[in-house]
Amino acid sequence: MAIPSGDRPARQPQKKFFHRKKFCRFCTDSNIKIDFKAPAILGNFVTERGKIMPRRITGNCASHQREMTVAIKRARTIAIMPFVTAEGR
Numbered sequence: 001m002a003i004p005s006g007d008r009p010a011r012q013p014q015k016k017f018f019h020r021k022k023f024c025r026f027c028t029d030s031n032i033k034i035d036f037k038a039p040a041i042l043g044n045f046v047t048e049r050g051k052i053m054p055r056r057i058t059g060n061c062a063s064h065q066r067e068m069t070v071a072i073k074r075a076r077t078i079a080i081m082p083f084v085t086a087e088g089r
Helices: 039-045 062-077
Strands: none
């Protein structure tokens, strides 16, 4: 049983989303350095569960994202940053 095309409800106009251009924080401000001994800076790029945020979310360029990942892993190894956070504690 085919529905005639004239009986379809009209489509609602879709809302347009505004996507702000992401920029690398380290390329724009040369005063900020990626250092494994600075957990305050590295903490901005880690989720509350302890995972490293991807580049598409943080907006870092490829070279700074690689540098950031290495710094976070070094900070975890020498116990400056946690590998995971305990849930419910």
